[in-house]
Amino acid sequence: MEERCSKKIIDSQSEEAFLRCATVILPYLNPAELASISSTCKTLYQISKLVTSRRTSDASRGIENLPIPFLNPIAGGKSEPYSYFIYSPTQTARVGPEIRQPWGSDGDASLYGKEGRPDPFLFRVEGASGCDCARGCGDGCNCLTADGFLLTRECGPSCSCDSMCGNRVSQGGVMTRLKIAKDERKGWGLFAAELIPSGQFVCEYAGELLSTKEARQRQQTYDKPASNGHVTPALLVVKEHLPSGNTCMRINIDATRIGNIARFINHSCDGGNLDTVITRSSGALLPRICFFASRNIQENEELAFSYGDVRLDPNGQPCFCSSSCCAGILPSEHT
Numbered sequence: 379m380e381e382r383c384s385k386k387i388i389d390s391q392s393e394e395a396f397l398r399c400a401t402v403i404l405p406y407l408n409p410a411e412l413a414s415i416s417s418t419c420k421t422l423y424q425i426s427k428l429v430t431s432r433r434t435s436d437a438s439r440g441i442e443n444l445p446i447p448f449l450n451p452i453a454g455g456k457s458e459p460y461s462y463f464i465y466s467p468t469q470t471a472r473v474g475p476e477i478r479q480p481w482g483s484d485g486d487a488s489l490y491g492k493e494g495r496p497d498p499f500l501f502r503v504e505g506a507s508g509c510d511c512a513r514g515c516g517d518g519c520n521c522l523t524a525d526g527f528l529l530t531r532e533c534g535p536s537c538s539c540d541s542m543c544g545n546r547v548s549q550g551g552v553m554t555r556l557k558i559a560k561d562e563r564k565g566w567g568l569f570a571a572e573l574i575p576s577g578q579f580v581c582e583y584a585g586e587l588l589s590t591k592e593a594r595q596r597q598q599t600y601d602k603p604a605s606n607g608h609v610t611p612a613l614l615v616v617k618e619h620l621p622s623g624n625t626c627m628r629i630n631i632d633a634t635r636i637g638n639i640a641r642f643i644n645h646s647c648d649g650g651n652l653d654t655v656i657t658r659s660s661g662a663l664l665p666r667i668c669f670f671a672s673r674n675i676q677e678n679e680e681l682a683f684s685y686g687d688v689r690l691d692p693n694g695q696p697c698f699c700s701s702s703c704c705a706g707i708l709p710s711e712h713t
């Protein structure tokens with residue numbers, strides 16, 4: 379009798395340990411792995427269901443200030459309930475294919491530990507000068523007046539002001555309610571979940587910062603549907619031009635595998651409702667690409683910007699932006 383009781387205690391202890399391990403490990407799995415493991419037993423099925431429901435409720439896995447849910451109205455939600463990717467709220471260096479990030483666990487929000495959000499600046503210019511405003515940055519702040527482009531200049535790592543400074547609007551992450559919803563023809567898209575007033579910062583375009591050579595190589599892979607394993611590419615190339623028309627700066631950000639919610643913004647031939655702003659900060663080596671509302675955006679309106687004007691491939695992907703000036707084909711500039 380005594381022997382049987384102690385066996386029961388060991389069984390319940392090992393069951394508890396199994397549950398604890400499964401709860402920690404399952405959030406590291408991709409959807410295919412999760413589906414496969416969930417079919418092995420009832421307990422793992424229940425845990426996978428919980429992981430899926432947490433993933434669906436917040437694409438940003440607690441990293442942004444507000445949850446950004448997925449909504450899939452297609453066929454009663456029978457297709458995938460969320461889109462899988464690694465979340466980075468800021469620009470990041472190239473990452474290896476083996477990178478894993480938990481998503482759908484109880485502790486999603488503590489991903490970045492006590493340090494909070496990662497630094498928005500990947501590379502700094504040592505010894506650069508910034509502002510030394512003692513009481514909040516206002517009209518006299520050097521960062522505002524340095525080149526006259528108010529929207530494109532922010533305080534940065536070489537300034538003495540802190541993250542609460544009013545001239546760092548794009549550095550604190552998403553501050554407005556957004557949601558991601560699926561369209562049968564365009565795939566996932568980013569939508570306003572509340573009114574966004576004209577001029578308001580919406581989000582940065584975050585992802586892997588690539589050299590032009592790497593960007594070209596990846597673009598070639600993405601252009602071959604058979605080899606890209608059904609990934610939806612999200613490689614953004616922004617070129618800055620001199621008044622002469624020559625390109626003076628080019629920035630390549632690939633949010634296909636790792637990025638933030640900006641990777642869900644679809645193209646519109648009429649320019650959409652977002653301004654793409656090259657944002658420089660004092661002491662930061664590289665600019666960041668940020669989106670601001672170009673007009674008042676109503677609740678439930680889809681957010682969109684123009685991917686470019688060049689359509690080199692007449693057999694390129696069809697465009698379904700439904701604007702009156704739609705060219706019928708998505709921009710396909712050779713990067």
Ligand SMILES: C[S@@+](CC[C@H](N)C(=O)[O-])C[C@H]1O[C@@H](n2cnc3c(N)ncnc32)[C@H](O)[C@@H]1O
Nearest residue numbers: 564565566610612641642643644645697698699
């Ligand atoms: C940066 S992703 C945007 C998010 C994407 N819809 C998804 O499901 O992840 C770019 C891809 O979205 C689709 N897309 C974007 N704008 C579109 C449009 N106006 N019409 C059709 N497809 C579009 C294309 O497949 C394009 O390669």
